[in-house]
Amino acid sequence: MRSSELDALVLTAPSNFRYFTGLDSQFWESPARPWFLVIPASGVSLAVIPAIAEVAVRQCFVGSIQSWPSPRPEDEGVTLLASVLQSVSRRFGRIGFELGRESALRMPVLDFMRVRELLSGVEVVDGSPCIWNVRNIKSQAEIEKIRAAAGIVSRAFEVVPSYAKTGMTEAEVCRDLTIDVLRGGAHTVPYVACASGEGGYDQIIARGSSKAIRDGDVLIMDVGATVDGYFCDFDRNYAVGRVSDAALRAQDAVWRATEAGIAAARPGLKVSDLWKTMMAVLHEAGMRGNNAGRLGHGLGLQLTEPPSHCEADEAVLKPGMVITIEPGMEYAPGKLIVHEENIAITEDGFPDLLTVRAPREMWRID
Amino acid sequence: MRSSELDALVLTAPSNFRYFTGLDSQFWESPARPWFLVIPASGVSLAVIPAIAEVAVRQCFVGSIQSWPSPRPEDEGVTLLASVLQSVSRRFGRIGFELGRESALRMPVLDFMRVRELLSGVEVVDGSPCIWNVRNIKSQAEIEKIRAAAGIVSRAFEVVPSYAKTGMTEAEVCRDLTIDVLRGGAHTVPYVACASGEGGYDQIIARGSSKAIRDGDVLIMDVGATVDGYFCDFDRNYAVGRVSDAALRAQDAVWRATEAGIAAARPGLKVSDLWKTMMAVLHEAGMRGNNAGRLGHGLGLQLTEPPSHCEADEAVLKPGMVITIEPGMEYAPGKLIVHEENIAITEDGFPDLLTVRAPREMWRID
Structure with missing residues (x-):
């Protein structure tokens, strides 16, 4: 001041x-x-x-x-x-x-x-x-709250295939996931976005609808849950039945872009360079576009906080910042695949992964 | 315009x-x-x-x-x-x-x-x-959404005594209630306030804490849940074990004030007169104060909307308005009891009760 x-x-x-x-x-x-x-x-x-x-x-x-x-x-x-x-x-x-x-x-x-x-x-x-x-700079106590929220949601994401079945609506799967997150100990679940479509989805901001998930769909759920007010914010993709090879390749690309983003996220890096690192992987994989305008952001007491991982943001990563790594791409018209993890930036340079890292291949729903 | x-x-x-x-x-x-x-x-x-x-x-x-x-x-x-x-x-x-x-x-x-x-x-x-x-003026379709939300929460409130027990924390009871509301079909539960204390509580805006509910407490939970974005907003009080006679009398007073408010809520009435009708019952019952500043409000796509049932609000009730009837009083220092129902104002004058009316005596938790 x-x-x-x-x-x-x-x-x-x-x-x-x-x-x-x-x-x-x-x-x-x-x-x-x-x-x-x-x-x-x-x-x-x-x-x-x-x-x-x-x-x-x-x-x-x-x-x-x-x-x-x-x-x-x-x-x-x-x-x-x-x-x-x-x-x-x-x-x-x-x-x-x-x-x-x-x-x-x-x-x-x-x-x-x-x-x-x-x-x-x-x-x-x-x-x-x-x-x-x-x-923007979180204390270790703040980071532990985000880790707690991310851990609860990670476990809830993992068990989705045990109850989600072809024919359930997006809204039903989201409801069951939300209940699991609350049972797991999250205090509130203010954000659940969901979409599904053959081989990908066309947006990632709406709530789960009455559309049933079908063989060939990729289903995404993106959850912001809190512990003591602190948000995690990450998504998971699920292959419903048998999805196209193109969708599997796109998933692999966003997974690899996430790996690259996590590895690059060290103190001193500009977020615009973090964005470039991820964009390189996505472009090489045939990215057509990404209307999100950024590939991640800060988080904390809000679902999203500055900075924005995009070309125009001049922020520099510092120890104590908590950010999402969120590469996504439209790989065919109307077919998006988006991936996301949450990390804290550390003094020693090795990013502290707060989410349980998603497997390289999508979980499968039958 | x-x-x-x-x-x-x-x-x-x-x-x-x-x-x-x-x-x-x-x-x-x-x-x-x-x-x-x-x-x-x-x-x-x-x-x-x-x-x-x-x-x-x-x-x-x-x-x-x-x-x-x-x-x-x-x-x-x-x-x-x-x-x-x-x-x-x-x-x-x-x-x-x-x-x-x-x-x-x-x-x-x-x-x-x-x-x-x-x-x-x-x-x-x-x-x-x-x-x-x-x-402010809701269509019948909007009213039905609020009725749906209020019905779900009414049923969830009713079964609280089947699982809430002395020794559980406020937060645990709220979590179980929230899960029930989601299972019942509500789309989101953005608002859960909770408080408990011997014979009454001293505030009604915080989330449920790690305080355990104890014999002699009055427990209140106040829930805003949505269906298609439309909120219900009402509370219920529970007698934990054996509560004082003074608390039971205060509960009876706010229940009667609610009856008076519902009966008075006809088209053409000023909300300031609705407020006076409820205040008369509360004053006669020994009200010391009420820091809420109003005895109810509008609701719809927000948990609270205009008008405010208080002396200064010049609004007049009209058919299609959906409001809360929310008398509360401090009957002893630091001991509040607040009651609440949701109604729609109708053409024919008979208020349309959207919640399932609370019983005159509090539900009991053992």
Whole structure:
């Protein structure tokens, strides 16, 4: 914050609130009430929150708490937040909000503008680089939570062939997988994407549908599950019955691209070079395209965090970063195969694999 | 939109995107890429989305699609969205964004400001009243989805005493309940709050903790589960072993306040009067306070939607609105009891109960 010349940071996003206080709540599903955490450049943090949250936040890591009776649409914490910020000691006259990259303000924009007007003599600037600088480097304790989540999902993926059968719908397989992940000890399963199609799939972001899986399909499931709020995020492909040789070759290519990505992911490497390393394998294997726009990303308290493994991202890998290695390619029109593992970047250079590495050949569903 | 003098609405929130397109995806967990849906005052809707989303959105209800290769932090859809908006036919010179009440923009604020600058001669205004006017009134099909979710959770709540035992942790009971809700057919379970304490609890927003439930506790679980994206949102209280008479009396009071709320919830009633009806019962029963700030709210594609049943909300109940009836009170220091049901407001005046009404006496866990 000193190098960014900020007197305080104001945080509204659930992941930022949790990062700095430890609060474990899904109350964020209700958008009725904004929450604010003020981190001054010196001194203790201050939660400016709706009264309903006070008891729960009091049990968290927070310096002090001020609350307002909410909902109160005519003044939903606006004047209280502004008065708290006015009292923050000033050195630079600048306060950072979550305004920039991969950030969104969890409050009405009109209320943000009112707060800004009330802050006389203070410049409101983007605090997101400052936040990502801290959050991007995980402690060993954070890495262990992601490893725990990844381990649970790895085991759940492995037993899918014991219950998934031709004729089940995508949604049914996803439901059984989700239940297994919860039974395994994950706290929440906020992300399950699924797709299937003959020899590949045409997208990877929708939830499992009522389409039945059929002989010749490749089925993918992509799971983001949490332990203490920390996400794993990886997928597995399954060969349903007998799939085409072209699909098997594409699977082998993304598996090899993943190997290359994991081997390359050492401190000091630019993520754009990590991207190039994987792209070389995919291109050589006949890649037609990849509309994901990147071959992996950071993860932590969000399913995805910066950086993005793509040509334009200038980030450099550092020890403590946790990233996905996620090569995928369209090998024929409308036929994608995507692969994914999660790793931590280490001091000694050998990547720490947090997932149980997928076998080179797809698991088979009969 | 005509009465609000809007030429177009720009939507970024997952619930709004789903409402107007039908897309079933949890990809929103990744904040890396914003999505935009443009609804012009006349003509078809236009999705302005990252390339990764194109195939999935093409299968949805949308007029046309334009995409950009994303992630591209230097221009994350900003110029594309601005050029699309420039081409919208103009009558009022006003475009609505999600800027106001219970709304948040799912895009970086700095990018929103850039879009606004690029829109020469166009006033960017708050479109949220316009959106809530439509979303607040549910069709019968929407109500049936909420009824389906509420039915599944009602059945899951009822069988909790068959497996929950003294000594289990809150988190364990919540996990088993969540699994039951998924087995019952809910698509997702984004919200499970839980608390327990001797004769009552001191907050209702945290996730179930590692605290064991003990003889004399009242245990509450509050669940938001979805069917096709539509939420139910209600809680149930359980008496663990033998609870105090004061707790039983408080439970009876919130049960009676719920009865009064359901009976009063007819078209034409102000939600502030609905609040007063419930408050009268609670006050008469010795209510000390209630930090929730309201006694219920709307629900639908979000766990909570406007209105808020409180003194300040000027909303009037209309047929098709789906609301929670949620009286709660602190009857002794640090001892809350909260009750909740979900209803639809009907033309004929008789509220349509979507949950299976809780018994007057708490279920018992031994």
